[in-house]
Amino acid sequence: MNDVPARVWVTRTVLVGFIVLSFQMTIATEIRVFGVVIQIVLAFAVAAGAASGPGEGAKAGFVLGLMYDLASGLPMGSTAMSMTFGGYAAGWGRRYRLEPTWWMLAALAAIGAAVGEVFVPIIRVLTGETGVFEARIAIVLPVVALSAAMFSPVLIPVARWALAIRPAEVRVADADT
Structure with a gap:
């Protein structure tokens, strides 16, 4: 993460x-859309992936998922795994573009959130539910x-700060050299 210490x-x-x-x-x-609870924590995890890349998205997703598991009483690591997959999937698209536009980041966040949400029932089956x-899926x-796509314009700058990501620099070679 740009050579930033892990503790930061x-x-x-x-x-x-x-x-x-x-x-x-x-x-x-309390706010339900078509009877579905909005997953803000997952949206932040995939925003971190879209803002930084697959490795950082997976790490942030795992940390946020563990926090969610501890707060909600779910089996330890079940939500962490799904958010890890979501953060990784959202960051995977960053490998092909240096600095994507806002709508590309929103699309990556939407894809990552869908991947993370798909893994929720799979992991719950693995834990015995x-x-x-x-x-309803x-x-x-x-x-x-x-x-997640709608929240991404707000959450991606926050994720960049949280992960201590600096803007990408592109240096053009001097014409004289």
Whole structure:
């Protein structure tokens, strides 16, 4: 992460994670779109991936997922794994473009959120839950993906700060050399 010590980005990610998690546990549970709770923590995890890249997105997703698991009482690591996959998927698109436009970052966030949400029932089956695959996933996926895309213009600058990401520099060779 641009040679930034781990203690810096972990501390910042945890601090922002507490704020995002408090919104998730209070406000987002009351606001439902088509009966689906908006996943703000997942949106921040995929925003971190879209802002930085697959490795950093996976790391931020894992930290935020562990925080979510601790706060909600889910099996430890279940949400962390799905957010890790989501952050990685959102950051994967950064490998092909140096500095994407805002709408490309929103699209990467939407794709990452959809990937992260797809893994939720898969991981829940692996932890022993039954009846997690429902037809309702056809409503949940678009709502979660579109909400992550809508929140991305706000969350991506916050994620850049939390991960201590500096803007990309492109240097052009001097014409005399």
